[in-house]
Amino acid sequence: DATCLPGTRQDVLKKIHGWVDDPSAEERVFYVTGMAGCGKSTIASTIFEQWKPLGSCAIYHYRRDEPSQHHRLVTALARQLANTGEAWLQEAIFESIRRNSDIEQKRLEDQFKMLLVNPLTGARGKPSTVLIVIDALDECHDTKYAEKFIELIHRHVSLLPTAVKFLVTSRPSDNLFRAFQSLAVARENLDSQQESLVTTDVKLLLEHKLTEIGKAHDLPRGWYDSNCVDVLARLSQGLFQWVSTAMIYCNEGSPKARLKTLLKSPSDFDGLDALYQQVLSTAFAATAKFRGVHALLLRTLGTLLAAPHSVSLDTLAYIYAEDKEIVANLTSLLAVPSSPVEPIRLMHASIGDFLTDLERCSETRWFVxxxxxxxxxxxxxxxxxxxxxxxxxxxxxxxxxxxxxxxxxxxxxxxxxxxxxxxxxxxxxxxxxxxxxxxxxxxxxxxxxxxxxxxxxxxxxxxxxxxxxxxxxxxxxxxxxxxxxxxxxxxxxxxxxxxxxxxxxxxxxxxxxxxxxxxxxxxxxxxxxxxxxxxxxxxxxxxxxFPGPRQQVWSPLLWTRSLQDWVSSVVLSPDGKTLASVSNDHIIRLWDAETGVLIGEPLTGHYDLVTCAVFSPDGKTLASGSRDGTVRLWNAETGSLIGEPLTGHPLWVLSVAFSPDSKSLASGCEDRTIRLWNAETGGLIAGPLRGHYSWVRYVIFSPDGKTLASGSDDATIRLWNAETGALMAEPLIGHSDRLSSVVFSPDGKTIVSGSNDKTIRLWNAETGAPIGEPLTGHDDQVTSVVISSDGKTLASGSYDYSVRLWNAETGALIGEPLTGHSFWVQCVVFSPDDKTLASASTDYTIRLWNVETGAPIGNPLTGHDQDVISLAFSLDGKTLASGSHDKTIRLWNVEMGALNTGPLLEYDSSTQCVAFSPDGKTLASGSYDGTIQLWNAETGALIVEPLRGHSGWARHVVFSPDGKTLASGSDDYTIRLWNAETGALMTEPLTGHSDQVSSVVFSPDGKTLASGSHDQTIRLWNAETGALIGEPLTGHSFWVKSVIFSPDGEILASGSHDNTTRLWNTKTGAPIGGLATGFDSEVTTVVFSPDGKALILEDVRSCDLNRAWSIEAVRGDTLSTAPSHKTGFPSSISVSYALSNEWVTYNDTQMAWLHLSTNEAEYGWRQTVRPFICGDKLAILDGGRLLWIVPTGKAPHRQSTL
Incomplete structure (x- = not known):
């Protein structure tokens, strides 16, 4: 940006230099104001350039046409200080960034503290000045952001060394003037400078520019009339922006002709407006013969002024498919960079004001x-x-x-x-x-x-x-x-x-x-x-x-945040944008109610538990009460403490409430008294007010502010004159246990109370008489009641973990209870528009509910009601069968993710295992009662009567490769072979195991059956006769949970609870190679890769398929880990989670992020996850939820390719 011509603006530059140089200056901010075009930005740039070599310095220019950058003020300043500042400052900023890697996403106050305050505290004792320049702060499109920045300077300036100073420029702004009122500020109003000084500087600048133009165009010295400088100075009306624009205009064409045109400008127009009219007239005249070009020129101006984000030459060319040279005619008004990707900027914000104001821009040809x-x-x-x-x-x-x-x-x-x-x-x-x-x-x-x-x-x-x-x-x-x-x-x-x-x-x-x-x-x-x-x-x-517990509509829950201690109270600001939470760690926190983002630093000051908090009706103040006996007032926007704590209560403060005009504050105490305070001064108005016989839990003002109601552990409500503190009526008696909540209806005619007696009662606020019968429904103490602003809906929270909505006129329950909290609901509150309900619980969470959709909508899809414990694919991979503790079996269409058939049947016993026949037409299931069922997989019909014979759980069922035989293993220590068509028993039970049979499997040729047992052995059987083949295979030291043949039938693999896997020669029964170890817990599943070259093992504790072993490598020695890229099979499938993100990881690839609740993440979601493989696809089972995942190694594609 341009700097002042030497010899100009000496007066103001001298003042600013003197202020920067003075270490004892009380003012830490120098505020320069002036109308558009008077040279504020040039002065700011000059000061910056002059001080940059002398110390640490940073500058930020606000541009109206770059609104997307307007919230990056602090990060931009910190980046400059880190790049150009002294070594100590660079290191301090870098260290702050290292500790806060997400700093760019944090709120302004957090950025200000982390990137400026904390690093700049190191300037104490340093000889050099740190100067921070913010130019055109009024151009920030977010006025609240700009005001907040000034407020942060005010809040933290006492923490910063005197060497740190801020120079701010802006056009006159009431908002900024008010924001600066509380600060000690040095000021300079450029509009009030002596006209003679400004005119002298303007003439010096004009002479300099005209001389430069003459040199650029090879014009002789004195090419302009000496009187023209005086005329141009008068036309400029003291605006340096006018001079800059006029001289660019002259330089772009014939200097003499254009200077002559300028000198003929009417003097009755505003200086800048007349100049802009002239420049635009020339630009559009050049396109007069080309209607399309004329329209494009106007559209270009319109785009630059309407754009919410910066626009480059490339962007204009993209939108209009025209040559980028279109802006060449507008370079007097636009700063056009040489790079096509850099943003185009207006030379001055006043250009946009002119072009969009029909009264000022009287020529409609270029009106935007x-x-x-x-x-x-x-x-x-x-x-x-x-x-x-x-x-x-x-x-x-x-x-x-x-x-x-x-x-x-x-x-x-x-x-x-x-x-x-x-x-x-x-x-x-x-x-x-x-x-x-x-x-x-x-x-x-x-x-x-x-x-x-x-x-x-x-x-x-x-x-x-x-x-x-x-x-x-x-x-x-x-x-x-x-x-x-x-x-x-x-x-x-x-x-x-x-x-x-x-x-x-x-x-x-x-x-x-x-x-x-x-x-x-x-x-x-x-x-x-x-x-x-x-x-x-x-x-x-x-x-x-897959459907099951699949969500039908959006949950009423908007967001959940976890804290480290109980949340005892939440309250929304009157505008609904901020939520304050009170927790047992003595801290109050402010949250963005829409997104759940924490606002600023936690509010600390109370030295014991904070019991209550409330916003004032005007939203400016937050009041809090504590077990430390004090009431504190906080600035609701900044979080800063207002004044001294309000003292007087000798015991715990249990409740606080503002009067409707925000001028009075009431507090209820454990000492059975109430006090009235002046909320502006902190002085005591009345009290202590006595009458209750136990703790005062609730105080609340009537809507007109004339009455104060109090609720107590003595089970009564009392009404007080809010001005004098006098008791107004007899106590309201009816509850049989202590009161937990008291509220007025919006019209002030009704009082609503909640109690530990599990009921809610309505009272006439004038007479104290009860209205109707008590509202019943909660199964435990009612902790909180609140009424909507239209008076039509009541909400209540309870120790029964639920929130309930009631019709305030009839007392009828609205919809079903809102459930989700896992412990007591302590507090509920409506947002001002009644669309959102907030609840706080001792499960450490805050939850927001959509009031309109809080009741169930439609019927949820049916699915398993309890954990799914068994799963099987049909061999063509198109159908998936699942068995569950809910005593049902369900068949699912894999491609559609839909329920094909089921539930097939509900038994008195849960399904333990399922298996498809090779042709996919029959499904076998084994149950806890020892029976086996054969189902038609297409219709879900039972094919034959249940197969009976086992006296213990049917743990495992499997079909022979030809589909004619079904083998089952049981807790009765036996294996049985069944005719898969008729259900008839084919042989005597296969006996020999001395404990439950946990796994059975046929060899690929169907001639041999292998079984694994809790007796720590594996046995091989003749699948036709049932005869035992050879001796039991021994070696495991704990239960054998899984056995499987390799695809060629030559190797048998077994997994055990002894944390090992073993390989066996199926012909000799001899062990092969060494032992697969390295697991943290038992191996429950063993799977060969389709090519037989790799073995996949599942460690049950971590629920990971977290080992892939090379079979070729183990034929002679120990099993060695096989990288998955050699086998074409996943080396690992795992689920990992943290409280902020939960990923399903496949082959070390983050395949899917699952949005878990805090409780799911904290209480063992990972332990419910099990992976299953079919061909080149993977299914992940999470309780009753089934995920179908495309393997990695393929480019992501649409679901239709599954």
């Missing part, structure tokens, strides 16, 4: 009608995305790679123009309109393209947003689209679809932000099946989840 241009750009974005968005646009195949690791591919496949369209379409849709000028593109055209985009490309758009690192922005855009379709004329499915997309991205944010393909591999497979999103995009799912 923003609603019209938004409409046009919305159409362009949808058209171009329709053309260029693709499924797996970067051709990725490795799901383990994060988006960060494949940015070289993103740069190649996602152009700047496509990025712009993907990030901007919703903004243009929301802002489009008919405007002032000609009719815009047909609304119908936009609607058609948007519907097509929604139905076919929404996930491709989300994929692109993930790739370019804008997953968070995608949530904002989806919400924006949802709001837009709600006010437009669309079919009802579209609002539902965009609501689904919003929930989809929010719920699976971690996986989607990690890698774009996890949209299809991790997020989409778990999408509720009755949503519009699933109905229209389920074919894109790379993983298929």
């Amino acid at each position: 009608d923003l609603p019209y241009h938004h409409h046009s750009l919305a159409l362009d974005c949808l058209r171009l995305m329709d053309r260029d968005l693709k499924y797996n646009i970067c051709g990725l195949s490795d799901l383990t790679q994060s988006n960060y690791e494949i940015q070289h591919l993103v740069q190649k496949h996602v152009s700047q123009g496509l990025r712009y369209c993907a990030r901007s379409w919703s903004h243009h849709l929301s802002a489009m309109g008919r405007g002032y000028g000609d009719a815009p593109p047909s609304t119908a055209d936009v609607h058609v393209k948007f519907e097509n985009f929604s139905q076919k490309q929404a996930l491709q758009w989300l994929e692109t947003m993930s790739l370019v690192g804008e997953t968070q922005e995608a949530i904002t855009m989806a919400k924006q689209a949802m709001r837009w379709v709600q006010v437009e004329t669309f079919q009802p499915y579209l609002p539902r679809l965009w609501n689904d997309i919003t929930r989809f991205v929010t719920e699976h944010f971690t996986a989607i932000a990690f890698g774009a393909l996890h949209i299809y591999a991790s997020a989409l497979p778990t999408c509720p099946v009755e949503t519009e999103l699933w109905k229209r995009y389920n074919d894109d799912a790379m993983i298929r989840i």
